[in-house]
């Protein structure tokens with residue numbers, strides 16, 4: 001079977017605008033991205049899982065595979081994910097359809113989907129995710145920018161706050177993790 005890196009690089013060459021990153025995220029980023037999934041109830045949805053760095057970390061935190069749903073647009077990645085993670089639901093569908101897959105009360109959304117400088121994707125993906133999330137749920141997003149990948153104007157529009165969890169230098173390139181939560185009124 002091809003290595004994760006081999007599959008990832010192959011798909012990066014075929015679909016650079018979709019895959020965007022130059023390698024799968026490191027274990028250190030995956031641990032930071034998934035902090036807190038062990039403390040929430042309900043389904044956990046991962047969007048843009050690629051070859052599954054974050055999926056592995058979600059399961060390593062003790063979340064039952066049956067609670068985990070993956071939304072990934074790349075069919076080749078979906079095949080890999082299905083083989084690697086039995087019991088996890090793998091859907092070859094875009095993250096923009098998160099509100100059409102029959103889930104509610106979602107405890108956490110873990111996102112590898114490239115959203116930086118893509119305002120329509122920010123509105124569609126984060127906005128629709130908020131619609132199916134539990135009140136105390138969180139949306140965790142990787143970015144390579146030092147700033148929140150969703151700017152203040154769209155944060156206000158969506159009614160979320162942004163918290164920087166930190167920078168992970170042990171990644172190619174170094175990555176930041178931001179967490180978005182619904183503002184309480």
Ligand SMILES: C[S@@+](CC[C@H](N)C(=O)[O-])C[C@H]1O[C@@H](n2cnc3c(N)ncnc32)[C@H](O)[C@@H]1O
Nearest residue numbers: 018021024025048049050072073074094095112
């Ligand atoms: C930067 S890679 C991240 C992969 C993985 N999470 C990691 O960190 O190693 C982005 C992933 O998002 C997927 N993707 C891009 N747009 C998407 C969308 N709208 N919905 C679901 N997946 C998407 C790509 O196919 C790719 O697997």
